[in-house]
Amino acid sequence: MSDNFFPISKPSIGARERELVLDALDSGWVSSIGKYIDEFEQGFARYCGTEYALTASNGTTGLHLVLAALGIGAGDEVIIPDLTFVATANAVAYTGATPVLADVDPDTLCLDPASVAAKLSPRTRAIMPVHLYGHPADMDALRDIAERSGIAVIEDAAEAHGAEYKGRRVGGLATCGVFSFYGNKVITTGEGGMLTTNDRELYQRAKRLRDHAMSPVRRYFHEERGFNYRITNLQAALGVAQLERIGELLARRTEIMNWYHSEIATSEGIRLNRVRNWARSAFWMVCLEVDHFDEKRRDAFMGALRARGIDSRPYFCTMSSMPMYRQAPLPVAARKAEIGLNLPSYYELTKSDVAQIGANVNELLKEMSLA
Structure with a gap:
């Protein structure tokens, strides 16, 4: 056994992260309201080149949230890669829809557009490419398939913060992107996720569902079932510092x-x-x-x-x-x-x-x- 042990991964946490997390702690705003949530969302949207970004409690809930906001449910199909972390498939199944498995490209390990095209059916509502291990999927080919079929493309960018496709950062290449900030990711908030989109209606719908679908005009009144998929101000403070780096x-x-x-x-x-x-x-x-x-x-x-x-x-x-x-x-x-x-x-x-x-x-x- 070597004198040293080399783990697979661990985060890089420094003085700036401690400074902002302690500031959030001292402010008393430790739950899902606080300045760092807004700052993290705005900064991440700028980074990805999107109009909107919305924090979520983790990447899996982020995927579920966007699928729900798009109205995907029982009887629908979403095409995903066979090679991915199970959260991709589970998020689809949570809605009642069916994850349809397509093969991957041997070099990128991401969705093979030819396999995707072969899996299309009248029930297909979305394609969910995963930028696996940090490499972006072939987004032009996948968007072309989606546009011809009138369906959404949801980037599972959980592992790919800062990756680029033809000079553009992932997260801003499709209907919506979803990121994870788990402890082993490129940047971390411990647990946490983020949705990125240019679709204002989708953003507002997801934002409402994220907070129990509470009425914007009548507090504690709910017209439908929503979710508690919020992040905390403490986590967002860590995210702001990580995004700076x-x-x-x-x-x-x-x-x-x-x-x-x-x-x-x-x-x-x-x-x-x-x-x-x-x-x-x-x-x-x-x-x-x-x-x-x-x-x-x-x-x-x-x-x-x-x-x-x-x-x-x-x-x-x-x-x-x-x-x-x-x-x-x-x-x-x-x-x-x-x-x-x-x-x-x-x-x-x-x-x-x-x-x-x-x-x-x-x-x-x-x-x-x-x-």
């Missing part, structure tokens, strides 16, 4: 990714994150794919890394492999879920740390390829 944090992730590319011996069958020429990735996770792996060999490799003090995570399981969404596997998504893993990518990593991780990865891959 997002350029620095993204630059650090790019630097770490570049170190990995220089340290790990890649080949046609051993790959790190790939980035399309029209994209700028947020590099939320360092991704390693090894073609001679299957799930058992991948997991054994991860166990060997951990014995050397290096944490790792498997790629997300496919939705089609889970009991509540089970169906025939989609070939690209299923294969990626077997061979992919994530390596440490937290901000405090040094070049020397990555060199140590890379040397262990190279050594173990060589041993396993000869086994």
